[in-house]
Amino acid sequence: MITRREFLQASLATSMLWGASGIGNWSRLAAQQALSQDKLLEFDDFGNVTLIHITDIHAQMRPIWFREPEWNIGVGAAQGQPPHVVGKEFLQMFQIAPQSPEAYALTYEDFSALGREYGKMGGLDRVATVVAAIRAARPEALLLDGGDTWHGSMTSFLTKGQDMVNAMNLLGVEAMTSHWEWTYGADRVREIVENDLQFPFLGANIFDAEWDEPAFEPYQMFERGGVQVAVIGQAFPYMPIANPRWMFPEYSFGIREERMQEMVDEVRAKGADLVVCLSHNGFDVDRKMVSRVQGIDVILTGHTHDAVPEPVVIGETILIASGSNGKFVSRVDLDVRDGRMMGFRHKLIPIFADVITPDPEMAALIEAERAPFKAQLEEEIGTTESLLYRRGNFQGTWDDLICDAIRSERDAQIALSPGVRWGPSLLPGDAITREDIHNVTSMTYGQCYRTEMTGEVIKTILEDVADNIFNTDPYYQQGGDMVRVGGIGFTCDVAKPIGSRISEMVLTDTGATVDAASSYTVAGWASVNEGTEGPQIWDVIEAHVKKLGTVRVAPSDTVRVTGL
Amino acid sequence: MKLTRRDTLWLGLGGLATAALPGAGLAATVEELTAGFAGGATPGTGGITLTAPEIAENGNTVPIEVSAPGAVAIMLIAPGNPEPSVATFTFGPAAGSQRAATRIRLAKTQDVLALAKMADGSVVQAQSTVKVTIGGCGG
Helix, strand or coil: CCHHHHCCCCHHHHHHHHHHCCHHHHHHHHHHHCCCCCCCCHHCCCCEEEEEECCCCCCCCEECCCCCCCCCCHHHHCCCCCCCCCHHHHHCCCCCCCCCCCHHHCCCCHHHHHHHHHCCCCCCCHHHHHHHHHHHHHCCCCCEEECCCCCCHHHHHHHHHHHHHHHHHHHHEEECCCCCCCCCCHHHHHHHHHHHCCEEEECCCCCCCCCCCCCCCCCEEEEEEEEEEEEEEEECCHHHHHHHHHCCCCCEEEHHHHHHHHHHHHHHHCCCCCCEEEEECCCCHHHHHHCCCCCCCEECCEEEEEEEECEEEEEEEEEECCCCCCCCCEEEEEEEEEEEEEEEEEEEEECCCCCCCCCCCHHHHHHHHHHHHHHHHEEEEECCCEECCCCCCCCCCHHHHHHHHHHHHHHCCCEECCCCCCEECCCCCCCEEEHHHHHCCCCCEEEEEEEEEEHHHHHHHHHHHHHHHCCCCCCHCCCCCEEEECEEEEEEEECCCCCEEEEEEEEEECEECCCCCCCEEEECCCCCCCCCCCCCCHHHHHHHHHHEECCCCCCCCCCCCCCC | CCCHHHHHCCCCCCCCEECCCCCCCCCCHHHHHHHHHHCCCCCCCCCCCCCCCCCCCCCCCCCEEEECCCEEEEEEEEECCCCCEEEEEECCCCCCCCCEEEEEECCCCCEEEEEEEEEECCEEEEEEEEEEECCCCCC
């Protein structure tokens, strides 16, 4: 039996190997200007089990720009730990050369210039090529999808996720878990799971809300390389809180770590040599869960969209974070013997769309799925002269534009836009197509409401959302970013407790202080309340962009962050 | 006979005795409730497990489970509610286990408190923060 010390030595050995085959190699490739498909896929086979992890694709079938966060603040024990490291510090931590392809893929600085040099990333046809190449080397490799797959694009919205279901079946996914999938409603989820999906839809933490009994398959056992592999699914725990509960009223979620421990014990008793948790908890929640649940070898983590070039080792568990939007595929080779994981080798494979040859069969499927909507999708609504991006804890230029559109089209003093983590970027000079607008707004509850709120209510909302990000206990974090605002500015002290983080709220038009007792007109979108009325947010933005023609958005400075 | 609030709580025999006071103005404080239940004993820790969600999916019906092997009574308190007293469960000698599960309403984010009284009169307690949030913005 391997001891903890031996395990760490094994880790060290493999981390030395990364220098030859993993992230460390990227810098050398950049120096040689030799970015090629073969180099990206280069991997010395290791051990007897291979896992392939994709997650949070958000229905992005085609290559995209996606600027990684400039703000990813960690609080409490997570402060300064991956994934809460950005920019130059990230490059230093992982020894990545500035301006290199991996700096472009993993960080935000000089994004527009580097994007032009290295091209878009992702594309399911490129992902299919990478998966096929790994399977050629390791025919029994296990392909697992962490969820947030069926939602996020105009075609997925119009087909209620069917385009992505078809693509994932073709890709040969072998198990998935879920989050935004549920926003198509429980009936649609069951319809897909029962009729269309060619692999299990796992969720150990999905329970019947009335009787509090398990409602979906918790795990699946696979025999690979002579090894019994158990994959336990963990759906997004805060489903009925973060998204509209009325869309799936018959289900309850939650972290349910006792249940996770029970499932680990159960699969071990059934003879599992390797226990993999396919999770949509988010990185910090997984980091905490794995410190309290014994016996998980690998957590394939999702939800928070972090791309971390090396596994994070917690006790005897490795955490793998594979980014979002199809930008990355993780390959994890494991040495499993005597019922234990003895060592690992890992590579976060960046999907450089101009370098990796598209798989023809997947490319044909993507074209076929787009064909009925092509004219609608590709109609140009305007052009942007500025970099449009969303991802980050606070404000982004895409949401600044969205908030401007809301205030202007809905005649409101204050605009609110949800801090979701999905939504690709656009580079200066890019056309803004209808599809681009949907990529940052697509949802089944996109009505743009208009209402009146007192200053006190607005502060309560900001405090509540801030606590979902900056509560020092990860189990109390929901994993979204801060709500984005238009028409008001504020200071957020991330180190304070709930109720005292937000101060200095002002109306940006006049500089007047937001008064707790006064009433203001507020418009926003993505309300979780049933019966919300208003035009769809994408129509609001389209009308605004049409009027502007050319969009120019300077990064806003209305939110001040302290307590770092 | 004048039935005091404390007597009412003790009337339950293996069942659930809910506190049904006429108005919030008369609600007993957490200190009064714990002092009354503990009967002078200083609550210790361990031997009691309180299971509650970290974030309530619906603040109007929050599943709570409490287990305290060997207990003769378990009291649940929601200090942030207008009426902090939630329930007291009592267990007779024939009880197969000393465990209770119910759903409670929580007015706001708070530390739910559970106290268990053992046969020897000693008292243990556990607490768990349950967040009641407006939700949204998960992505």
